[in-house]
Amino acid sequence: RPGTDLAMLLAIAYVLFDEDLYDHEYVEKWVEPKGFEKFRAYVMGQEDGQPKTPQWAEEITTVPAETIHAFARLYAKSKPVHLQFYYAPAKRHLGEYSATAAMLLQAMTGNLSIPGGCIVQEHLPDEIVEGNIDPDVKASQALKTNQQNKIKSMQEIEEDLIINTLSKTGNNIALTAELLGISKSTLYRRVKKLGINK
Numbered sequence: 001r002p003g004t005d006l007a008m009l010l011a012i013a014y015v016l017f018d019e020d021l022y023d024h025e026y027v028e029k030w031v032e033p034k035g036f037e038k039f040r041a042y043v044m045g046q047e048d049g050q051p052k053t054p055q056w057a058e059e060i061t062t063v064p065a066e067t068i069h070a071f072a073r074l075y076a077k078s079k080p081v082h083l084q085f086y087y088a089p090a091k092r093h094l095g096e097y098s099a100t101a102a103m104l105l106q107a108m109t110g111n112l113s114i115p116g117g118c119i120v121q122e123h124l125p126d127e128i129v130e131g132n133i134d135p136d137v138k139a140s141q142a143l144k145t146n147q148q149n150k151i152k153s154m155q156e157i158e159e160d161l162i163i164n165t166l167s168k169t170g171n172n173i174a175l176t177a178e179l180l181g182i183s184k185s186t187l188y189r190r191v192k193k194l195g196i197n198k
Contacts, residue, residue: 004062006101008061009105013105015069016072019076021076021077027108030107030112054066081106082117083111162176166191
């Protein structure tokens with residue numbers, strides 16, 4: 001059901017906590033402990049009396065509880081996993097919570113800052129991809145050496161998306177803006193910056 005991403009993500013976190021499927025080593029090393037415990041308390045219902053179980057999420061999302069359980073187990077046991085969270089869910093009212101929950105799941109499963117997880121291999125230096133750098137240094141070095149490449153590639157992706165959408169709508173700014181989930185004025189600025197004749 002559209003707009004229920006957060007309930008689904010919280011239910012996955014519930015299974016990871018309840019069945020002790022999260023990556024303890026990664027969490028202990030890289031995740032801030034007080035915030036993690038506060039998140040656990042919320043997910044398990046200790047803060048508000050409502051455990052975020054798959055059964056709870058089923059009523060909200062219409063995804064069967066057994067499907068949520070099965071997905072959470074598969075997600076926890078597979079590595080690396082890249083959880084792609086696009087802009088649209090985060091642009092909904094309070095959508096930043098869904099984006100945050102997605103990153104928390106990646107942290108819980110140790111999939112942040114690893115090739116194939118949240119770092120896409122094509123943006124990593126060859127020595128990291130080939131395994132010639134100490135694993136403890138991988139994340140910080142990858143982020144430092146590839147920040148500009150990442151930004152550039154995201155800009156290229158956004159440009160391609162705008163150009164393709166404009167083309168498919170016959171250069172209809174209003175329809176393109178609606179499809180991209182941005183305001184017409186924002187789209188006008190981006191089109192002008194790209195030098196596209198509309």
